[in-house]
Amino acid sequence: MSGVTLNKALKKYGDVQVIGVDRDIKDGEFCVFVGPSGCGKSTLLRRIAGLEDATSGQGSTGGRDVTDDQVEAITLTDKIVVLCAGHIEQVGSPMDLYQNPDNRFVAGFIGSPSMNFMGGVVDCGKVRIPALNGQVIETARPAQGSGDGRFTSAEPQTPRRWNLAHRGRYFGTAGRCCL
């Protein structure tokens, strides 16, 4: 038995909660924690390694290797846990996170160069993108809301680091780029 179980593992320094995580990692599963600086990755790993006591909750582990090389890890891993501010934003395979991000944070964090985000305006049930000269995007159902800022659109056809997708994006001819 060498899985890792984190049962509502909570870590506080004073009144500041730095992690609050509930997660099972199966025996043999290669799981990677990613997130921006300060999100709690190291604290969580220290907790798993037994170097930190949890403020509350329980953790048990049989011990597996970890790495801080994100490129290597994400290429090899079965499962990625995306952390932000001590909380799990999404858990999934690299392709899950790349193709089906649950929220804007995950969409912007996974992949390089980062996904492009542009403001959208709901207009007669469609979404207009001012940054793209007002190009209109149709939706399967009429877009809800009105006025500015109901939607933010993200353009996912960005080539990602780690070769998670092969959708190329390049200048076909000078002065013209294909998203």
Add this chain to the structure above:
Amino acid sequence: MVDISEQLGGVAYDYLNTPTGERIIVETKGDDVVAAGTKVTVDFAPATAMFFDVTSEARLR
């Protein structure tokens, strides 16, 4: 318009400024360098766009 071209060896990241001031990053492969200040046209595949709620940031599509 191309703002900065970041040469990374095998690829380059070109940072484009849109008329609204929002920035788009595109990856360029090959040896062609598009000079800063060059006006470029952006092709866009609407069906692949994702939507996120501005407030909750949850994905809508």
